[in-house]
Structures are given as C-alpha cells and as structure tokens.
Amino acid sequence: MLSEVLLVSAPGKVILHGEHAVVHGKVALAVALNLRTFLRLQPHSNGKVDLSLPNIGIKWAWDVARLQLLDTSFLEQGDATTPTPELVEKLKEVAGLPDDCAVTESLAVLAFLYLYLSICRKQRALPSLDIVVWSELPHGAGLGSSAAYSVCLAAALLTVCEEIPNPLKDGDRVNRWTKEDLELINKWAFQGERVIHGNPSGVDNAVSTWGGALRYQQGKISSLKRPPALQILLTNTKVPRNTRTLVAGVRNRLLKFPEIVAPLLTSIDAISLECERVLGEMGEAPAPEQYLVLEELIDMNQHHLNALGVGHASLDQLCQVTRAHGLHSKLTGAGGGGCGITLLKPGLEQPEVEATKQALTSCGFDCWETSIGAPGVSIHSATSLDSRVQQALDGL
Numbered sequence: 001m002l003s004e005v006l007l008v009s010a011p012g013k014v015i016l017h018g019e020h021a022v023v024h025g026k027v028a029l030a031v032a033l034n035l036r037t038f039l040r041l042q043p044h045s046n047g048k049v050d051l052s053l054p055n056i057g058i059k060w061a062w063d064v065a066r067l068q069l070l071d072t073s074f075l076e077q078g079d080a081t082t083p084t085p086e087l088v089e090k091l092k093e094v095a096g097l098p099d100d101c102a103v104t105e106s107l108a109v110l111a112f113l114y115l116y117l118s119i120c121r122k123q124r125a126l127p128s129l130d131i132v133v134w135s136e137l138p139h140g141a142g143l144g145s146s147a148a149y150s151v152c153l154a155a156a157l158l159t160v161c162e163e164i165p166n167p168l169k170d171g172d173r174v175n176r177w178t179k180e181d182l183e184l185i186n187k188w189a190f191q192g193e194r195v196i197h198g199n200p201s202g203v204d205n206a207v208s209t210w211g212g213a214l215r216y217q218q219g220k221i222s223s224l225k226r227p228p229a230l231q232i233l234l235t236n237t238k239v240p241r242n243t244r245t246l247v248a249g250v251r252n253r254l255l256k257f258p259e260i261v262a263p264l265l266t267s268i269d270a271i272s273l274e275c276e277r278v279l280g281e282m283g284e285a286p287a288p289e290q291y292l293v294l295e296e297l298i299d300m301n302q303h304h305l306n307a308l309g310v311g312h313a314s315l316d317q318l319c320q321v322t323r324a325h326g327l328h329s330k331l332t333g334a335g336g337g338g339c340g341i342t343l344l345k346p347g348l349e350q351p352e353v354e355a356t357k358q359a360l361t362s363c364g365f366d367c368w369e370t371s372i373g374a375p376g377v378s379i380h381s382a383t384s385l386d387s388r389v390q391q392a393l394d395g396l
C-alpha cells in the first residue's frame with residue numbers, strides 16, 4: 001500500500017447536443033466541464049477511516065478494526081459486484097446510518113463505503129485513511145457531480161491500494177493514468193454511480209474519467225478524437241426541475257404528435273452529428289468560421305428543445321440576455337430550468353464577458369466562466385499545486 005498523500009480531481013459534464021433525443025435512440029454529445037471535484041487522500045495510522053465532504057457539511061469516521069470484523073462477504077473478493085438494492089441495504093447496516101439521514105449524505109456515504117470495502121479488500125488489512133472530497137460543481141444541477149465524486153474515489157482508492165500505479169513522476173505537477181488504468185477507474189466509478197442512482201446510463205462517469213467529448217448512442221460510448229477546449233459560460237438558473245417528468249413530457253408529445261415530434265428528434269440527431277464533425281475539424285485545423293457554425297447549431301437546438309416542451313421562462317431569459325451581448329446559448333440537460341451554456345468565441349474582450357456575467361447574475365442566476373472538453377480524472381502533485389487547488393486546500 002502507498003504511504004503518500006494523493007490528490008486527484010475529476011470533471012463534471014454538460015450535454016452539448018442531444019439531450020432528450022438520446023432517450024429515443026439518437027446521438028448525444030457529452031463534454032467534460034472544467035468545474036472539478038477534488039479529493040485528498042492521506043494514509044494514517046489512527047485505526048480510523050475518515051470521510052469529510054465540506055460542501056455538504058458532513059464528516060464520518062469508522063473504526064477500521066470494527067469494519068474488518070463485520071461480515072462483508074456480500075462484496076465478492078476484489079470484483080465489481082453489482083450494487084443491488086439488497087447489497088445497498090446491507091451496506092447501510094455496515095455504515096451505521098441513522099434512519100433520518102439526509103438522502104444526499106446517505107448516498108455519498110454508501111458509495112464511499114462500497115468502493116472502499118470492495119477495492120481495499122485485497123489488502124492484508126483494511127487501510128486507515130483520511131479522505132476529503134470537495135467540489136466546484138453545484139450539486140443536483142445535472143452536471144455529473146456524483147459521477148465526478150465516484151471517479152475521484154475509484155482513482156484514489158485503486159492508486160493507494162496499488163491496483164493501478166501512481167502516474168506522477170518527479171517534477172510533474174499533474175498527470176493522467178494509462179488507457180487500461182482509466183478503464184478500471186471507470187468500471188469502479190460506474191458501480192459507485194449505481195449505488196447513488198440505481199440504473200445510470202454510465203455516460204457521466206465515462207466523461208468524468210476520459211475527459212474531452214464523448215458521443216453517446218443507445219448505450220454505446222466513444223471518445224471524439226482531439227476535441228478542442230471551448231470557453232463557455234455555464235449558467236445555473238437555479239429553477240428546480242425533474243428529469244423524469246420532463247422526459248415523460250417529451251414522450252407524451254411524441255405519442256400525441258408523432259409526425260411533428262419525430263422529425264424534431266431526427267433534426268436534433270443531425271445537429272449532434274454536424275457538431276461532432278465541426279469539433280473534429282476544429283481539432284485538426286481551427287478557423288473562426290467554425291464558431292459561427294457552432295452558434296447556429298446552438299440556436300437551432302434551443303428552438304427544437306422549446307418545441308419539445310422542455311424550455312422555461314428562465315432559460316428564455318438566459319438566451320435573451322446573452323443574445324443582447326452577441327452570444328448564443330442553449331439549455332443543457334433536462335431543461336425546464338436547470339442549467340444553460342453560452343459559447344464564448346475566441347477574441348471576445350474580457351469586459352464584454354464580465355458584462356454578460358454581471359447581467360446573468362443580476363437575473364438571480366449563478367454563472368461560471370469555464371471550459372468544456374476539459375481533461376478527465378487527473379492526479380496532482382501535493383508539493384507543487386496550482387493556485388486553484390491550493391486555495392481550496394487552504395479553505396479546508
């Protein structure tokens with residue numbers, strides 16, 4: 001077992017094109033969002049395993065010796081056992097969760113214990129660890145925060161148990177794992193996601209692991225070659241929405257008006273394919289006209305999504321405000337409120353960006369200037385940290 005401090009991070013995700021259409025077998029493009037979740041793991045020798053999640057104000061500690069004595073044979077030796085509802089019930093007993101524990105807290109704790117017990121079982125004794133996880137991602141906004149959490153946990157636990165090597169070499173500030181190691185991280189992270197979500201598609205953990213941009217269709221996930229990192233504004237309207245209800249609404253509209261709605265879904269599919277083509281071209285030979293195409297695709301898809309019935313007054317306002325500054329926006333994810341993305345073309349003056357952010361903030365929205373097509377799960381040197389990580393660590 002490694003004895004050094006590990007610091008890992010993993011990105012959130014946004015859907016660039018194809019939300020809702022993907023439910024009906026069309027292509028979606030999901031991209032890594034450079035708002036990240038960070039995890040610090042410190043091996044220690046006090047016989048405890050500590051988990052702190054400062055964003056949601058929780059701290060848990062378990063006695064390693066007690067965990068060791070409990071019957072955890074329901075987690076097959078070192079294998080990714082499917083976290084069935086029965087298994088999750090057993091985990092609840094192991095965790096000692098009180099009946100009135102908040103849902104978010106209990107799911108975060110269960111995913112952690114599942115991964116800790118399953119991955120570390122191969123060690124002679126369960127390791128004593130201190131783990132802190134914090135995030136730049138708002139929680140429950142459809143930005144893949146739970147997947148980034150599971151990916152960070154899987155990467156750190158597999159590394160500390162030497163199931164995968166620590167890819168950092170002397171002098172590196174940040175590094176990534178090999179393809180095979182990332183596959184293993186992704187496999188475990190998917191199990192963590194299943195503890196949290198029951199039956200997720202797997203696209204969120206895949207984007208968080210691999211980074212960049214992924215094409216997703218009928219369960220098949222593939223990475224786009226060399227996607228460009230695009231600057232965006234990510235805006236959270238903070239209007240709560242229910243993905244299940246919105247998905248059902250689209251299905252009903254499709255059943256009611258098949259001749260009208262099916263072509264909309266086909267058109268969204270074509271938008272995703274055209275976007276994929278342009279992103280590929282941008283990776284090879286970037287040119288300003290490509291941004292104009294991306295903007296047109298954003299506008300057309302936003303209109304289609306409105307026609308599917310998943311728009312919202314807050315999202316219309318977001319589009320109008322950014323349009324007044326010459327920028328193009330669309331909703332991302334389920335719609336009905338939630339988040340939207342605005343493309344920032346290169347060469348845009350910073351005061352213009354600031355003015356747009358200001359205008360969005362004064363609507364009551366949260367707004368971040370960030371990028372998409374960001375790197376996937378990464379390991380950072382604990383001795384030469386970039387200012388973003390250092391600031392967060394200072395605040396812990």
Ligand code: PMV
Pocket residue numbers: 018019020021022023141142143144201243247332333334335338
């Ligand atoms: O729940 P969100 O906001 O990450 O996005 C849901 C995306 C949908 O296409 C609407 C639903 C789905 O399962 O793909």
